[in-house]
């Protein structure tokens with residue numbers, strides 16, 4: 001495993017779940033981390049833990065669906081932490097339910113966060129990632145895009161979430177081809193059911209259906225996906241992990 005000392009990572013959606021665990025593990029491996037989300041109090045608590053453990057953390061309150069805020073988050077990271085080697089595009093929302101009679105404002109939220117937010121952050125970060133790949137001791141940089149099993153398998157009841165996550169997969173593969181020879185590695189992580197706050201934003205009847213579907217299944221922990229991200233970004237320069245699908249063992 002390559003250490004991350006001297007590198008800088010930006011993690012979107014670092015205020016809870018997978019993003020929080022990932023930021024903590026990247027920091028423990030030596031990376032300075034920029035913590036991006038809307039809930040600044042949660043980010044401050046995480047930053048305190050990282051600093052207490054001897055790490056470097058920068059709190060950036062931002063809504064990634066606003067392109068100006070996404071750009072400002074990236075630029076502030078580079079201004080205050082000096083560079084950007086790793087972008088973890090993790091912020092996301094999952095609002096499930098049938099298409100018929102769906103409240104379409106839920107679709108808008110998913111498309112704006114899961115797709116547009118990710119695209120804005122990717123676009124703002126790319127020049128810095130290209131620079132980091134040529135001038136850092138590691139001579140490689142990483143963008144890890146968090147998709148889902150729902151980005152590989154469509155199911156009745158999650159059509160629009162599927163559409164956003166399939167989109168993340170398509171974008172990641174196209175971008176991979178565009179920048180891989182510059183040693184910017186683009187990776188896709190596709191978690192299965194993970195024990196986070198994600199499902200709690202659903203309407204009560206949808207929550208019930210989700211709980212029923214995963215009854216008795218031991219879910220992944222956020223740390224399991226953080227491990228996956230850490231594995232990807234600590235490979236040697238000539239190894240690119242393009243895609244990892246990680247399910248709980250009991251998830252059919």
Ligand code: NDP
Pocket residue numbers: 012013014015016017018019036037038039040062063064065090091092093094113117146147148149190191192193194195196197198199222
């Ligand atoms: P959480 O709900 O715990 O975390 C979601 C994060 O996204 C929060 O930190 C939230 O922060 C952030 N976020 C949401 N909207 C915005 C926004 N507009 N701007 C900035 N940040 C935002 O869920 P998870 O940790 O589970 O989700 C992380 C990723 O993992 C998502 O992309 C999700 O789709 C994916 N995933 C999760 C699975 C699971 O079972 N949990 C399975 C497969 C994929 P804040 O509200 O403070 O802005």
